[in-house]
Amino acid sequence: MSARPSALITGITGQDxxxxxxLLLAKGYDVHGLIRGKNNAKQxxxxxxxxxxxxxxGDLTDLPSLVRAVYASRPDEVYNLASMSxxxxxxxxxxxxxxxxxxxxxxxxxxxxxxxxxxxxGARFFQASSSEMFGKVQEVPQRxxxxxxxxxxxxxxxxxxxxxTINYRESHGMHASSGILFNHESPxxxxxxxxxxxxRAVARISLGLQxxxxxGNLDVERDWGFAGxxxxxxxxxxxxxxADDYVIxxxxxxxxxxxxxxxxxxxxxxxxxxxxxxxxxFFRPAEANLTLGDASKARxxxxxxxxxxxxxxxxxxxxxxxxxxxHPIG
Numbered sequence: 001m002s003a004r005p006s007a008l009i010t011g012i013t014g015q016d017x018x019x020x021x022x023l024l025l026a027k028g029y030d031v032h033g034l035i036r037g038k039n040n041a042k043q044x045x046x047x048x049x050x051x052x053x054x055x056x057x058g059d060l061t062d063l064p065s066l067v068r069a070v071y072a073s074r075p076d077e078v079y080n081l082a083s084m085s086x087x088x089x090x091x092x093x094x095x096x097x098x099x100x101x102x103x104x105x106x107x108x109x110x111x112x113x114x115x116x117x118x119x120x121x122g123a124r125f126f127q128a129s130s131s132e133m134f135g136k137v138q139e140v141p142q143r144x145x146x147x148x149x150x151x152x153x154x155x156x157x158x159x160x161x162x163x164x165t166i167n168y169r170e171s172h173g174m175h176a177s178s179g180i181l182f183n184h185e186s187p188x189x190x191x192x193x194x195x196x197x198x199x200r201a202v203a204r205i206s207l208g209l210q211x212x213x214x215x216g217n218l219d220v221e222r223d224w225g226f227a228g229x230x231x232x233x234x235x236x237x238x239x240x241x242x243a244d245d246y247v248i249x250x251x252x253x254x255x256x257x258x259x260x261x262x263x264x265x266x267x268x269x270x271x272x273x274x275x276x277x278x279x280x281x282f283f284r285p286a287e288a289n290l291t292l293g294d295a296s297k298a299r300x301x302x303x304x305x306x307x308x309x310x311x312x313x314x315x316x317x318x319x320x321x322x323x324x325x326x327h328p329i330g
Contacts, residue, residue, distance in 0.1 A: 006030040008075040008123075010060065010108060011082030012053070013042035015188040016128065020079060020231040021050035027235075032073035034058045034066075034082065060104030066111035070123070075115075077238045079126045080108045083158075087132060090154035098157050105161030109168045109176065116174060124175040124238045129162040130155065131182040131223070131249070131291045141294040144180065144245050162245075169243050177237040179230070182249035182293040185313060186227040187320035194256065195224070196317065199263055203321035205275055206267035214277045218256045223293050225250045226308035226316075236302040249293020250306045262314040267322070 007024050011017045012033030024031050031053045035043060038057055046053055056072055058065035060082050070078065083101045084090065090097040105127060116122035134142045135151035150156040162178050169176040189196040194215065204210035225248075233248045264272040298304045308316070 004028060004030060005076040006032065006074055007077040007079065008032045008034065008056075008070060008073045009079045009081060010034040010058075011080070011128075012046055012050075012055075013040070014081060014085065015186055015190075015227050016081045016184075016231055016234075017079075018046065018049050018188055019186070019228045020081065020234060021046070021053055023231055023235060025050055025052060030054070030073075032056060032069070032075065034069050060107055061099050063107045063110060066107050067114060070111045070115045074119070075123045076121065077124050077126070078108065078112050079128075079234060079238075080105060081128045083128065084154065087152050087154045090152050090157075094153040097153050101154065101157035102160040102164075106164055109164060109174070112176075113168065113172055113174060122175070124243070125165070125168075125177070126234050126238055127161060127165040127176065127178040128234075129165075129178040129180045129245070130158045131180060131247075131293060133159045133162060133180070134291055137290060140290055141249075141251065141292040142180075142247065143294040144247055144297060166245065175238070175243040177240070177243040178245040179234055179237060180245065180247045180293070181230055182223040182225065182247070182291060184225045184227040184230045184248075185317065187317050188227070189317075195259065195314075196321075198256070198259055199314065199317035200321045200325070202260075202263040202267055202269075202318055203325045206269070206322065207325050209325060212275055212277055214279050215256065216279065216281075218260070218276075218278065221253045221255045221290050221292075223249045223251070223253050223291055224259075224310055224313065225306050226313045229306045229308055233298060233302060233304045236298075236304055240301070244301070246298040246302065247293045247295050248298055248304070249295045250310070251293060251295060252310060253290060253292045254310055258310075259314055262311050263318050266315045266318045 035055045056069040058069045084097040132155040133148040136149040138147045148159045185195045201213040
């Protein structure tokens with residue numbers, strides 16, 4: 001690596017991309033990000049949160065644009081965080097989800113391979129894999145060796161990208177690692193994700209701006225962590241001498257009812273039953289079973305463990321949404 005390392009992040013405008021850019025800038029990296037469209041509305045967000053980041057126009061479905069971005073940024077590390085990330089929409093946008101989350105991974109891997117084959121220092125690669133790959137879970141908890149059984153088009157595409165990353169590592173000798181990321185949230189989560197939908201609604205209800213919250217299955221259980229902790233694990237993976245795959249999770253599971261308890265409790269509401277409605281329209285066609293991650297390999301090899309607890313995460317998100325609702329911008 002050079003004295004001042006360089007990193008290229010796809011999906012830099014997303015929750016993980018923004019936290020990772022902040023982390024790498026703090027570590028003295030030259031940070032580059034891939035952004036789709038020269039007039040992307042989220043460009044200002046990147047410039048505000050991660051000033052100094054150099055942005056390159058490109059798209060995961062367009063290999064030449066990825067090759068140009070890689071050669072322009074001359075990265076030591078490439079983090080592929082871009083994806084069609086809203087699982088519920090993947091049934092309606094199956095082809096696009098496949099183009100981005102499956103074939104898009106191949107395009108990024110190929111761009112990095114071409115660069116690594118022609119440049120002496122090469123680049124290390126990180127793929128953001130997902131616990132959704134486990135779907136109809138074959139064992140609890142899930143670990144790196146657990147058989148995937150995807151139950152959504154999103155998850156099927158993620159399985160393809162995950163195994164293609166392994167294939168490039170084994171076939172081309174690339175330093176290519178995957179983080180099997182269990183659910184991770186933050187105040188930067190888009191509001192169409194259920195965790196942020198809940199904390200935003202709780203904030204608005206507490207301020208008298210909203211009457212009720214409508215959700216689907218309240219008994220869904222997930223292993224939820226803080227996105228800021230998870231991007232640190234991504235960076236740790238690419239500092240290892242040998243590339244490998246790691247489950248990144250808290251090892252604890254909570255239901256949406258637990259999340260509602262903490263969120264409403266934080267604004268002084270002990271009984272939220274009259275404020276929450278269930279609508280079958282919000283149920284998934286095929287729901288993933290209990291996802292619970294075993295991150296012991298990451299703890300033992302990387303020295304990684306989560307710092308923010310579930311309750312701290314939910315309260316952090318509610319506080320952010322209360323402040324945002326009380327003082328809206330624009």
